[in-house]
């Protein structure tokens with residue numbers, strides 16, 4: 323996908339993007355690829371693939387999910403953000419977002435700090451640590467309108483990593499590749515323990531035909547104090563068992 327195809331695919335989906343924002347995506351791509359030479363950030367290094375599989379893919383929640391009133395600032399934590407996906411593309415598209423990027427790898431957080439300065443993005447906080455620890459931290463716990471993650475872990479594990487961050491009334495968004503789109507409706511044990519309710523599941527294809535699923539979970543009750551459990555436990559022993 324070229325930058326022009328990126329802009330026109332978004333426009334077709336009702337998400338027009340300005341030249342100035344395309345310029346920020348160009349800077350992001352150049353900076354990430356240069357940095358990737360010394361620090362492992364992404365296995366996707368072909369520019370056309372970056373426009374499609376990182377940038378366009380990261381924006382799909384804005385295309386497929388009902389967007390809250392754009393004049394209201396909302397807070398979002400991107401858990402396991404890696405090289406900034408999906409958080410940074412979402413912030414470029416919606417500068418009103420109050421964004422937190424969390425990752426357990428220090429070298430990725432150092433990259434994200436530099437990137438945020440390079441792109442002059444406001445209201446972006448980067449946090450080095452494990453979701454399991456920060457989910458128990460009162461400054462982060464139940465403080466966000468949205469918690470999102472792409473390519474971090476299986477659904478039951480991810481629910482335990484995401485839902486503790488979400489305010490009652492907010493949403494967790496799970497970005498998945500191929501999987502059973504009804505899986506979330508069978509994650510009842512994890513949802514019940516964590517105060518979530520499966521709300522929507524969207525299956526769609528990227529412009530090249532690659533399948534994607536977005537799962538939305540409403541936070542309907544506070545998460546029980548014992549969750550998230552200590553670092554590593556949600557992955558080793560997911561509530562309700564391992565799933566996709």
Ligand SMILES: C[S@@+](CC[C@H](N)C(=O)[O-])C[C@H]1O[C@@H](n2cnc3c(N)ncnc32)[C@H](O)[C@@H]1O
Pocket residue numbers: 401402403404405406407408424425426427430451452453454471472473474483
């Ligand atoms: C496969 S990468 C995906 C990165 C990015 N979300 C993307 O879609 O390109 C997974 C990232 O999650 C981070 N991660 C995994 N488990 C985590 C945890 N428990 N807490 C915080 N970060 C975690 C890893 O350090 C890694 O950067």
